[in-house]
Amino acid sequence: MTNIxxxxxxxxxxxxYHPAVIDFGCDYNPEQWSPEVWLEDVALMREIGITVVAxxxxxxxxxxxxxxxxxxxxxxxxxxxxHANGIGVNLGTGTSSPPPWLTxxxxxxxxxxxxxxxRWPGGRQAWCPSSPVFREYALRLVxxxxxxxxxxxxxxxxxxxxxLGCHNALCYCDVSAAAFREWLRARYRTIDAVNAAWGTxxxxxxxxxxxEVLPPRLTLSTPNPTQVLDFDRFSSDEMLSYYLAxxxxxxxxxxxxxxxxxxxxxxxxxxxxxxxxxxVDVVANDHYVDHRLADPLLELSFSADLxxxxxxxxxxxxxxxATGAVNWQPRNLAKAPGAMMRDSLIHLARGADGISFxxxxxxxxxxxxxxxxxLPHAGIHSTTWREVTELGxxxxxxxxxTGSRVVAEVAMIxxxxxxxxxxxxxxxxxxxxxxxxxxxxxxxxxxxxxxxxFVAPGADLSGYxxxxxxxxxLVRDEDAAVVESYVAGGGHVVVTYFSGIVDEDxxxxxxxxxxxxxxLLGISTDEFFPLAEGETLVLDDGSGAGIWSERTTATTAExxxxxxxxxxxxxxxxxxxxxxxxxxxxxGTSLDATSFANLLQRAAADASxxxxxxxxxxxxxxxxxxxxxxxxxxxxxxxxxxxxxFGGPATELLTGAPVESEIEVPSGAVRVLRIPxxxxxxxx
Numbered sequence: 001m002t003n004i005x006x007x008x009x010x011x012x013x014x015x016x017y018h019p020a021v022i023d024f025g026c027d028y029n030p031e032q033w034s035p036e037v038w039l040e041d042v043a044l045m046r047e048i049g050i051t052v053v054a055x056x057x058x059x060x061x062x063x064x065x066x067x068x069x070x071x072x073x074x075x076x077x078x079x080x081x082x083h084a085n086g087i088g089v090n091l092g093t094g095t096s097s098p099p100p101w102l103t104x105x106x107x108x109x110x111x112x113x114x115x116x117x118x119r120w121p122g123g124r125q126a127w128c129p130s131s132p133v134f135r136e137y138a139l140r141l142v143x144x145x146x147x148x149x150x151x152x153x154x155x156x157x158x159x160x161x162x163x164l165g166c167h168n169a170l171c172y173c174d175v176s177a178a179a180f181r182e183w184l185r186a187r188y189r190t191i192d193a194v195n196a197a198w199g200t201x202x203x204x205x206x207x208x209x210x211x212e213v214l215p216p217r218l219t220l221s222t223p224n225p226t227q228v229l230d231f232d233r234f235s236s237d238e239m240l241s242y243y244l245a246x247x248x249x250x251x252x253x254x255x256x257x258x259x260x261x262x263x264x265x266x267x268x269x270x271x272x273x274x275x276x277x278x279x280v281d282v283v284a285n286d287h288y289v290d291h292r293l294a295d296p297l298l299e300l301s302f303s304a305d306l307x308x309x310x311x312x313x314x315x316x317x318x319x320x321x322a323t324g325a326v327n328w329q330p331r332n333l334a335k336a337p338g339a340m341m342r343d344s345l346i347h348l349a350r351g352a353d354g355i356s357f358x359x360x361x362x363x364x365x366x367x368x369x370x371x372x373x374x375l376p377h378a379g380i381h382s383t384t385w386r387e388v389t390e391l392g393x394x395x396x397x398x399x400x401x402t403g404s405r406v407v408a409e410v411a412m413i414x415x416x417x418x419x420x421x422x423x424x425x426x427x428x429x430x431x432x433x434x435x436x437x438x439x440x441x442x443x444x445x446x447x448x449x450x451x452x453x454f455v456a457p458g459a460d461l462s463g464y465x466x467x468x469x470x471x472x473x474l475v476r477d478e479d480a481a482v483v484e485s486y487v488a489g490g491g492h493v494v495v496t497y498f499s500g501i502v503d504e505d506x507x508x509x510x511x512x513x514x515x516x517x518x519x520l521l522g523i524s525t526d527e528f529f530p531l532a533e534g535e536t537l538v539l540d541d542g543s544g545a546g547i548w549s550e551r552t553t554a555t556t557a558e559x560x561x562x563x564x565x566x567x568x569x570x571x572x573x574x575x576x577x578x579x580x581x582x583x584x585x586x587x588g589t590s591l592d593a594t595s596f597a598n599l600l601q602r603a604a605a606d607a608s609x610x611x612x613x614x615x616x617x618x619x620x621x622x623x624x625x626x627x628x629x630x631x632x633x634x635x636x637x638x639x640x641x642x643x644x645x646f647g648g649p650a651t652e653l654l655t656g657a658p659v660e661s662e663i664e665v666p667s668g669a670v671r672v673l674r675i676p677x678x679x680x681x682x683x684x
Contacts, residue, residue: 017157017257017282017317021399023354024392025052025090026374027320030078031062032363038078041361042085044375049392050087054319054356055079057092057162058124060141061099067137070144083154090319091155093145093246095138096162097124102137109134112173115218123367125167129238130179135245142249150253159319160246160260163286165239169270170231172215176238181210183234197505198226222425226506232420236272244279257281261319262310264303266290266435272416273310274456283311286320286358289343291333295443297638300343301621302442304350305406306414309454313405315353318344323357323384324372332370338668340387341394342636345670348398349623349634351406355395397653398672404627408453409609410445411464413472413483414438415457421506422473422498429530431547432498437471437590441496444596449612450604451623461486466607468600472499474506480516487520487582492607494585494600495521497548513550514586521586522557522577525550529568539573540564543595549573550588557586574599583607618643620665633673637665650675 026045030038045053056063056075064070082089103110103121109131111119119126127134149155188194191207200206205224207213216228247258259280262273265287277283285307289296307316323340325332335343344355362373376384422434445452445468453464457479461467467486472495480500487493500516502508509515512524529549531537537545539561549568557577562570575586585603587596601611615622619639625632633650637643648659650673665671 015255015257015281017259019051019353019402021051022348022395022402023052023317023356024049024395025054025319025354025356026050027057027357027359028053028055028078029058029359029361029363030055031059031074032365033361035077037361038081041375042081042087044380045087045360046085048389049396052088052090052156052354052356053082053360054090054092054159055082056094056145057159058097059092059094060097063094063145064099064141065101067101067105068140072148079149079152079154083152087154088156089152089154090157090159091145091149092159093138093142093161093250095141095160095246098127098134098137102134106133106137108173108175110173111168111171112176114170114172114216116172119168123167127168128171128173128175129165129168129235129242130171130173130176132175135242139245139249142246143253146250146253150250150256155254155256157282158250158254158256158258160243160250160258163261163263164243165236165270166263166268169239170235172217177213177215179238180215180231180234181213183237184213184230185210187230198224198230199505199507200224225421225424225426228424229417229421229506232270233272233417235270236275236416239271240276240279243276247279259284259317261286262307264307264310266293266299266303266439269416269419269435274416277310277312282317283307283314284317284319284354287318287347288320288322288326289335291329291331295439297343297346298443298446299439300346301350301446302439304347304352305442305452306454308351308406309414309456311351313351313453315351315403315405317354317356318347318352319354319356320358321347321356322372323374323376323388325370327368327371334372336668337383337387340384341391342668342670344391345394345634345672346621346636348395348401349406349621349625349636351625353402355391394654397656398632400627400630400653400674401625401632401672404625404630404632406451406453407624407626407631408451409465410450410468410604411453411455411459411461411466412438412441412445412468412470413457413459414454415472415474417504418457418472418474421502422471424506428498428528429548431533432471432530434471434473437496437498440590440593440596441468441470441600443593444600446621447593447597447613447616448601448604449616449622450600450609458482461491462489465492465609466604467491467493469493469495469499471496473501474504475500475516476504477516480520483517484520484579487584488580490581492583492585492603493520494587494603496587497550497589517584517586520577520579520584521575522555522579522584523552523572523575523586523588524555525552525588527551537566537573537589538564539589539595541574543574543599544592545573545589545595546592547590548588552588557584560585563589615645620645627677629677631673631675631677633675635663635665635671635673637667637669640667642666645671647673647675 419434500514557575561574621636
């Protein structure tokens with residue numbers, strides 16, 4: 001629809017979402033139940049301390065059962081019932097899935113896959129993000145809902161659509177093709193500029209006019225990579241444009257904060273949330289433990305830290321998680337006793353000021369009937385209900401944590417654009433995947449007891465002692481210059497392999513790898529040597545490595561470790577370069593987990609960043625949130641045995657017990673120390 005540029009976006013209004021206590025909430029779908037059940041639900045919500053409820057997320061088919069005919073009677077009743085019981089409302093606009101009458105009346109709004117086949121109704125999000133017809137009907141609904149409830153005292157937060165782009169981020173229909181061409185025209189101005197950016201002299205792909213350009217539909221061979229990259233950018237911008245359209249409709253009728261729920265998770269990469277984050281009044285995220293990953297809990301912490309980064313370090317909201325199993329993984333594993341409390345408090349430790357679940361009462365029909373809920377099929381006489389009740393009490397005891405900020409001295413640069421580009425076809429090794437490399441770097445820091453802030457390329461790095469840059473394959477000149485300036489001014493940076501290789505057009509930087517960072521790192525690589533499947537290497541310092549190696553020459557850098565055997569015997573694998581007032585490390589291979597953690601501990605010590613590898617090795621995760629009055633130290637024990645921690649004098653907030661010098665954290669449990677501030681000049 002509309003090309004997104006900074007100048008075209010509406011200025012953010014001053015409204016922000018600041019809960020007075022930690023929000024404890026849920027998605028609620030009363031339309032699935034009778035009014036008698038609503039009364040029971042609200043009584044139970046009050047009993048366990050629910051403060052906010054998300055409703056009307058999928059309400060369109062009930063609110064508008066016929067085109068232009070609206071019935072708000074049921075929603076009115078639910079909102080009034082919640083309000084009368086002191087429960088706030090996170091009100092959905094209801095637009096996330098069109099009703100059957102709309103797709104029957106206008107089948108042209110249905111999304112089309114890259115093979116040209118239409119995706120039909122019967123699931124959810126059956127709409128094309130570029131469709132002006134869908135937007136017309138959706139915004140009409142937003143106006144109706146907004147004007148009716150815009151000033152209702154129960155409404156504490158507006159929830160635009162739901163998980164935008166979860167299923168329909170990429171649409172290849174003719175409407176999307178036309179919108180893509182307009183996006184390209186706004187970005188490049190001329191078709192010659194498109195040809196230059198895409199390198200269309202390759203394979204006779206040169207375009208004579210914008211009218212010839214299509215989305216990257218399924219091809220017989222590998223597609224043009226920059227065309228795919230630009231389509232990813234366009235698709236993210238298109239979804240953001242849709243969010244802004246709904247948000248701006250609401251702006252005219254409400255002063256209540258507006259947001260949408262992000263999906264900062266390993267299996268969704270279609271939205272560049274760095275562009276979304278400035279447009280919401282509070283960053284909110286949905287996160288589900290993904291048992292398809294090698295280390296699901298590590299990814300939980302990774303996601304929470306990245307969500308906090310999107311919030312600029314400010315508190316954020318966990319809008320959805322599961323009490324137990326989900327319904328959409330190959331094996332939907334239940335959570336062990338205590339895991340729900342632990343998972344929730346990991347999010348809280350890493351900056352969340354609200355903990356909510358999907359959903360309140362487990363459904364008895366539909367695709368999500370076996371998705372866990374706060375009130376399970378077994379009812380209140382269940383382990384889940386007992387644990388939900390305990391969590392409500394725990395959050396109540398932690399209310400003073402609200403508004404505090406996480407303390408971190410180390411930053412990691414993370415880029416959705418680099419993720420898109422790195423994972424395209426025709427790369428040196430399909431084993432080098434961007435998110436895997438980000439997870440590996442995060443794990444190494446985590447195992448060193450280091451808390452990480454995530455920042456976007458080009459962000460101010462001056463507040464950090466150390467910056468880690470994993471496989472930033474695509475980087476703009478100006479963003480690389482920020483890193484170089486940071487190091488020149490005294491900063492420390494660790495850059496891993498396959499970084500700085502191409503510019504924003506996926507054009508390889510000439511003169512030797514790692515391109516944009518070659519001078520900063522004091523090395524030059526003339527050829528990549530990805531490893532065969534299962535092949536490993538040993539470095540002369542004893543470190544193990546796999547996946548990747550490269551033929552590198554040190555120019556100004558000190559060689560820290562070299563390959564001990566093979567084709568690259570004696571060649572640098574790890575280098576350290578003193579660059580003006582700072583230090584830049586280069587890791588040219590994929591170190592094993594222990595070696596990578598050891599290296600980052602060395603780089604951290606070099607940058608005077610404290611590490612606690614022994615504490616982390618014992619299974620204790622330690623994260624600090626800071627307010628003007630106190631430090632709140634979260635101690636999360638992942639071990640199968642109790643772990644002791646020295647820290648005091650303090651008060652343990654979950655139990656209320658005083659701590660003089662040492663506390664024992666039971667296996668699988670969490671403890672939170674309140675340590676009074678000792679300085680009147682605290683930076684928060």
